[in-house]
Amino acid sequence: MTDAFARRHLGLTSEDQAIILRFLGCPDLDTLIDQVVPAQLRTQTPLHTPAAQTEYQALKTLKALAQQNQLWQSFLGMGYYNCITPPVIQRNILEHPGWYTSYTPYQAEIAQGRLEALFNFQTLITELTGLEIANASLLDEATAAAEAMILSYQVHHQQRRVFWVDQHCWPQTLAVLQTRATALGMDLRIAPLADFHLDETTCGCLVQYPNSYGVLVDPQPVFAQAQAVGALRIMAADVLSLALLKPPGAWGADIAVGSTQRLGVPLGYGGPHAAYFATRSMYKRQVPGRMVGLSKDSQGRPALRLALQTREQHIRRERATSNICTAQVLLAVVASMYGVYHGAEGLRRIAQQIHHQAQVLAKGCAQLGYAVRLQAFFDTVFLELNSAQRQALQERFYQAQINLNWFYPEGVGISLDETTEWSDVERLLRLLNGGQELPFAFQEWVDQTAYEYPEMWARTGDFLTQEVFRQYHSETEFLRYLYRLQSRDLSLTTAMMPLGSCTMKLNATSEMVPISWPEFNQIHPFVPLEQTQGYQRLFRDLTTWLADMTGLPGVSLQPNAGSQGELTGLLVIRQYHQQRGEPQRRVCLIPQSAHGTNPASAVMAGFQVVPIACDKQGNVNSDDLHTKASQYADELAALMLTYPSTHGVFETGVRELCQVVHAFGGQVYLDGANLNALVGLCRPGELGFDVCHVNLHKTFCIPHGGGGPGMGPIVVAEHLQAFLPTHPLIPTGGDQSIGTIAAAPWSSASILPISWMYMVLMGAEGLTQATRLAILNANYIAQRLDPYFPVLYRGKYGWVAHECILDLRPLKAQTGVEVEDVAKRLMDYGFHAPTVSWPVAGTMMVEPTESESLRELDRFCEAMIGIYHEAMAIAQGQADPQDNLLKNAPHPAEVVITDTWHHPYSREQAAYPVAGLRAYKFWSPVARIDNAYGDRHLVCSCPPLLDDDH
Known part of the structure; x- marks a missing residue:
């Protein structure tokens, strides 16, 4: 390895490799790889990836590439809007490895910070939509709409195949719905709302709120039809507009879906963004994806976990009603913290500003002689144009480097957003006036256009009254809240995360830097291709x-x-x-x-x-x-x-x-x-x-x-x-x-630079060596731990690939210790557990990756061996079968320092099973969580405060 970055990405030095190979009894790494990967399967052609670059060179190369993108001002809308990511959120969440290197919160005890942030997200969504429950996010708005369609199909036991969709939904949503409906043999009917004819063959219907022209259309006639025939009522709603608009729940919607991108998440040329999915409590077991629920730990304290995990698709397999097995957690965290940062008043103020500007723009356009659709709207003004007007305006705005929504054949849409300033509105009006002075004094025009919303559409009553959305509005308090949450999560910043099939490897800082460059994260996904070279x-x-x-x-x-x-x-x-x-x-x-x-x-x-x-x-x-x-x-x-x-x-x-x-x-x-x-x-x-x-x-x-x-x-x-x-x-x-x-x-285009950087930094030789060392590390762990936890499967020569399955079933037979007990005790040693009970029940699947050092591999092996001996103490009568280190794990600091201690083992054994933990220890913030209690008493959002003094 001649490239400096590869040496930093790969955890083993050449000396470490030699130590491991001696332990394995292998003369060299080539011999091991030849025995692990059968010769008849090996490729004879080396990779053609360009030669590796240093971090400085790669960033310089990528910056030059990024600068080929053109940052025009965009008023395109269509479900994507520029927004302001508060710097405190950008620096301390989006760019913080404590947030972006953690794993899915299956081990809830050491994911309490992330789970609280997602709990806040669910609360934010239920409050804004007026529905009872929400999940912890989906992949994008179009996917969420498709999942809502499929839920309505499944609720009716696949007996009703017709699904009606407003033709003025976003075109990308219509396209995804068409793809998904065709696969399932559903009858997707796209039509104007006035042409909907729902009957007993209909499973559901979907309306956009506001629609693709920016117009608010009364959903009540269609929803009355749906209610009469027992079909589900679904609204795809702009999340920020709901700070002003009557929420979907108040219209009678059964499901609300949408994107939370405009809650502080950069455009990113399309993603990643967190979609939301909210519904009625009666559908809680059909909701796709994940929900965070409130439970309690063994000490009776509140603790969060993934609720109703039996809905997870890896359990239901071919009986699954969705294949979604992930979420957009990092982006949902950003959106939830945007809500915490601004609170109800802040969100309302932002929405009012946008709508006020749109009102001024609409009335100004009408004053200039344009045919404006002046029905109720939120942020989008639609102008009806003849072909001559359209061509003239396109050329004028092109020269001004401004993108408008020209996808409509009969006119143009102009969507305003959080970043729009009054000077932008004035500039738009000037361009619409042929670049000439306006026939009215702009500021007087603004002052005379009072903010208003028709009563039919206006939201009434308070929302986001929960304490979390009211108390962190100074940056000092907000920053402390972020760090308090982050400190309750174990991530790669803390320790190795040896999860089989999940490859929790180094996410190098230099790979992450470009995601914050405006040339990548401030581009609308539907701009002309020449702007995104x-x-x-x-x-x-x-x-x-x-x-x-x-x-x-x-x-x-x-x-x-x-x-x-x-x-x-x-x-x-x-x-x-x-x-x-x-x-x-x-x-x-x-x-x-x-x-x-x-x-x-x-x-x-x-x-x-x-x-x-x-x-x-x-x-x-x-x-x-x-x-x-x-x-x-x-x-x-x-x-x-x-x-x-x-x-x-x-x-x-x-x-x-x-x-x-x-x-x-x-x-x-x-x-x-x-x-x-x-x-x-x-x-x-x-x-x-x-x-x-x-x-x-x-x-x-x-x-x-x-x-x-x-x-x-x-x-x-x-x-x-x-x-x-x-x-x-x-x-x-x-x-x-x-x-x-x-x-x-x-x-999710804006995260592709991460993989580009990795490939360029590693080059062909580095990428191949990463594979080889991942295999070496897995075999080292397999050999070290096999005397204690037998390795379940091996290849022809007794080796494993890049991961191994440790069989804990013999340990259970000898000691009564479950695989879950081992997983929880690993937390006391400062580790996240390997993949538990998959693909074989009662086992752990370990994948060390190529990024971990020999020191960290040994630390993990010593933790597992220590746990083995703790378990064997039960078999040998030296530990109580029920009241022992494993059954009571994890041991939070609060438990260890309590005045009363009735366990037969010492506090020191509980807290510091190995000496190295005295120098630094990650403490689980809660004791073992009662999963069953959380499912029996499902709570998946914060309750509102009863009064302002609470």
Whole structure:
């Protein structure tokens, strides 16, 4: 390694590698890799990624690329708006590794800060929408609308297939709805609200509030129809407008969806942004994604956790009603803290300013002789234009470098936002007046245009009365609140997070710096392509490199999560079969070891899931695969595989598995969760895979952000390129596209520079070495811990891939200690637990990645060995079977320092199981949480204060 960055990214020095190899009894790293990865699977062609650059060089190169983007002033709207991210939020959340390097809060005891921020988000949404419950965010507004449509379909037991949609919803929402409805065989009817005819075949209806022309249309007639036939009423509502407007709940809506982007989240050329999903309590078990709920810990204190976790798709598998298994946590945290920062009065003040400016603009346009749609509106003014007017204005605004919404054929939309100043409104009016002086005194015009809202639409009553939205309005108090929350979470800033299949590796600071550059994060997703040449070059680089690494030439960057990548890839396969005249191919073979989103995605793509058995070594049972492929020969659509396997082994017969499926006319899908074990060593395309999704938030260093953002681009073989996703406003993809998957053409574009930086910093040699060291580290942990926790699956030579499964079932049999007890006790040692009870119940799956040092690997191994001995003390009669270190873990500081201590072990054993913790220790902020209590007494938002003095 000659490049300085690679040496910093890779945790092991050459000396460390030698120590590990001696321990493993391996002469060198090449020998180990040759034995782990069968020779017949290895690629013979090295990566073509450009030579590695230093951090300084890479940032300089990327800055030059970013400057090819043009920062015009945009008044485009259409669900995306410029906004102001308070600097205290940008610096201390969006750019803070304590927030962006944490994992999904499955281990709730050490995720209390993030969970509180998400609890605030849910409260913010329920208050603004006037509905009873909300989830902890979804991927984007269009996805949220699709999930609402699917919920209405599932609520009616898939017996009602008709879903009505207002034709004046956002075009990107309509496109995603069309894609998702087609996959499920639903009848999507897009029409003006006046033409809705709901009957007993209708499962639901959707209206936009305000609509795509900026107009507020009374939903009551349509909602009355829906109520009469028992269909669900859904509103896609602008979240900021709800500070002024009558909320969806007050209109009788059953579900409200939308984006929280304008609550302090940068435009980012389309994302990532947190969508919201709110509904009535009666649908709490059908809500997609995650909800945070209030429970209590073993000391009776309030504690937060993910509520109703049985709804998670990895548990429900093919019975899932959604394939969503993630959220946009980091962005939801930003939005929630924007609400905390401003409070109800601040949000109302911002919304009033925007609406007042829009009123002035509308009346000014009318005064200038334009045909203005002056129905009730919030932030958007629509001008009806003839062709001559349209052409003249387009040229004038182009010269002024201002983007308006020209997507309407009959006119133009002008949407104002939080960043709009009165001088901007005056400039717009001057340009609309041919660049001439206005025929009225602008300031007098402003003063004479009183702020007003028609009573029919105005919000009444207080909202956001909860203490959290009222007490942190000085920056001092707000900053302390942020840090208090952040200190209650364990992240990569604290310790190794050895989560199998999740690849919690270094998210280097230099990779993160560009996301704050305005050239990347202040661009509207629907601006003309000539304004985004820097982004287009970055996309070309990434697609070229991903195609090279995978051996699959077609790439789409549109899927904005791994689950969406799965869905997209399966829809591509479905479209391929349809275009070949074989629409009956609907059977998807999925190994029983697969991640639960695989069968869930298959169901969402309209496939029938047929499980495939695994053998005793954890490999796909080739006989069962051949039998099922033969049985369903005429109906076989696809096989979904994870490679290396979910059991952490390179299956030698993977090519043969692909050949069997191809022989029966199917396609083979690779779940790219374990790509960190392949880059530079194997190319999926060379192994026989046709489609693969790539988790950029795993292999390519986009941070997990506490459960999102993620990115799940897909790569496909040449014969599938024609079917890649497109977009209704900025065409992408192939000429026989499956349709649209995400709201923005390149979904979460603003985080793609992170992966670009990683690839450029590492270069071909560094990327390959990262794979090799990930495998080395996994085998070190496997060998060190095998005497205590047997490694469940190994390859031909006794090695594992980049992760290993530790079997804790023998320990339970000997001691009564559950895998959950070990997970909680690890918190006392300062670690996040590995992946628990998946893919095998009673086990832990460990993935150390390439970023951890030998010192940290040893610290984790010593913690696990220490826990083993604590457990064995029970078997040997030296510890009480119920009142012991593991059953009572974790031990918060408050428990340890209490005046009363009745446990048979010492406080020191509880708090400092190893000496190193005396120098620094992360304390779990709460004791073990009572999950069942939280589900029996579901509370997923803060209660309002009873009065102002409380």
